Amino acid sequence: xxVLDGVRVVELAGFGPAPxxxxxxxxxxADVVRIERANAPERGIPIEHRFEVMNRGRRSVELDLxxxxxxxxxxxxxxxxxxxxxxxxxxxxxxxxxGPQDCxxxxxxxxxxxxxxxxxxxxxxxxxxxxINFIAASGVLDTIGPANGPPVPxxxxxxxxxxxxxxxxxxxxxxxLEARRSGQGQVVDAAMLDGSALLMAGTFGLQAAGLWQESxxxxxxxxxxxxxxxxETSDGRHLALGAVEPRFYAQLTECLGLDQEKLAPRSDRxxxxxxxxxxxxRIAQRTRSEWDAIFEGTDACVxxxxxxxxxxxxxxxxxxxxxxxxxxxxxxxxAPRFSRTPSELRRPPPESGAHTEEVLLExxxxxxxxxxxQ
Numbered sequence: 001x002x003v004l005d006g007v008r009v010v011e012l013a014g015f016g017p018a019p020x021x022x023x024x025x026x027x028x029x030a031d032v033v034r035i036e037r038a039n040a041p042e043r044g045i046p047i048e049h050r051f052e053v054m055n056r057g058r059r060s061v062e063l064d065l066x067x068x069x070x071x072x073x074x075x076x077x078x079x080x081x082x083x084x085x086x087x088x089x090x091x092x093x094x095x096x097x098x099g100p101q102d103c104x105x106x107x108x109x110x111x112x113x114x115x116x117x118x119x120x121x122x123x124x125x126x127x128x129x130x131x132i133n134f135i136a137a138s139g140v141l142d143t144i145g146p147a148n149g150p151p152v153p154x155x156x157x158x159x160x161x162x163x164x165x166x167x168x169x170x171x172x173x174x175x176x177l178e179a180r181r182s183g184q185g186q187v188v189d190a191a192m193l194d195g196s197a198l199l200m201a202g203t204f205g206l207q208a209a210g211l212w213q214e215s216x217x218x219x220x221x222x223x224x225x226x227x228x229x230x231x232e233t234s235d236g237r238h239l240a241l242g243a244v245e246p247r248f249y250a251q252l253t254e255c256l257g258l259d260q261e262k263l264a265p266r267s268d269r270x271x272x273x274x275x276x277x278x279x280x281x282r283i284a285q286r287t288r289s290e291w292d293a294i295f296e297g298t299d300a301c302v303x304x305x306x307x308x309x310x311x312x313x314x315x316x317x318x319x320x321x322x323x324x325x326x327x328x329x330x331x332x333x334x335a336p337r338f339s340r341t342p343s344e345l346r347r348p349p350p351e352s353g354a355h356t357e358e359v360l361l362e363x364x365x366x367x368x369x370x371x372x373x374q
């Protein structure tokens with residue numbers, strides 16, 4: 001019995017932030033039904049369904065939303081749900097006849113969650129884009145990368161998942177709590193641009209305080225500081241250093257076999273390059289495994305940079321069960337962890353439409369083969 005057991009969610013199939021949000025809700029026990037659009041064009045990167053990790057934990061219903069029968073069935077599902085989530089461009093759901101007014105007209109308490117790149121309004125609302133575009137527009141991308149090179153895309157973790165899917169999840173859950181008190185649902189507008197900017201709250205504070213320079217790779221947390229960055233070992237592997245606090249820095253220099261008194265002062269930014277060269281030269285003298293042994297058990301805040309496959313067999317990851325293998329597919333375990341109502345992986349990613357009849361009957365809808373009538 002997960003923490004969201006009994007919560008019914010309708011998810012309009014898409015890619016990126018909306019399915020990530022749906023995965024989180026499903027992991028926590030919600031009954032998430034994924035609506036696949038019949039004859040819909042391929043979206044995102046084509047991949048066999050069993051590898052669609054973000055589609056895990058829910059059942060799939062296929063509807064043709066271009067027909068009145070398909071639209072009516074979706075409306076009836078929305079009438080029986082607490083939450084609906086979709087990730088289409090603004091206006092798409094309205095043009096299909098299943099927008100917020102249509103759905104909430106049948107279910108006043110429905111929370112209608114929407115996630116887009118630029119939001120439901122504004123000059124760029126109808127513009128196409130991906131994670132890299134949204135973090136470029138929010139000011140995030142310009143802060144990531146080396147001082148002597150261009151900005152570096154941090155995969156699609158920031159806008160799609162942190163600033164999109166997780167933002168949508170917390171938004172719809174908060175609105176769901178309020179709807180249970182008031183009996184009134186509402187629309188949750190989660191924009192990946194807004195969310196990625198939100199993740200920069202701490203950085204904006206440092207900028208305002210004069211403690212963050214706009215030039216990339218020149219700050220404590222962007223790789224500018226010699227003690228917060230990545231260094232290559234003698235075997236071509238890498239170590240990640242994060243010794244921000246003085247007491248951790250002292251352990252770092254000790255483990256590196258360096259006399260802190262003879263090093264350039266940490267506080268002198270003009271000598272950071274000199275200090276980085278010393279660290280790089282020393283770390284390059286040993287293999288990653290050798291450094292692992294030296295730093296083991298210390299608070300120097302040094303970690304080996306692991307591949308995903310290496311992470312899967314790391315003793316701590318194994319102990320926590322942070323990564324699991326389901327039907328031969330390595331994937332993250334549900335998080336966060338609940339002491340009384342634990343999350344779990346309830347179902348593998350479904351084939352499109354695999355549960356149409358099952359769901360419609362279970363949710364109290366007759367004639368599922370027709371997908372039209374109650």
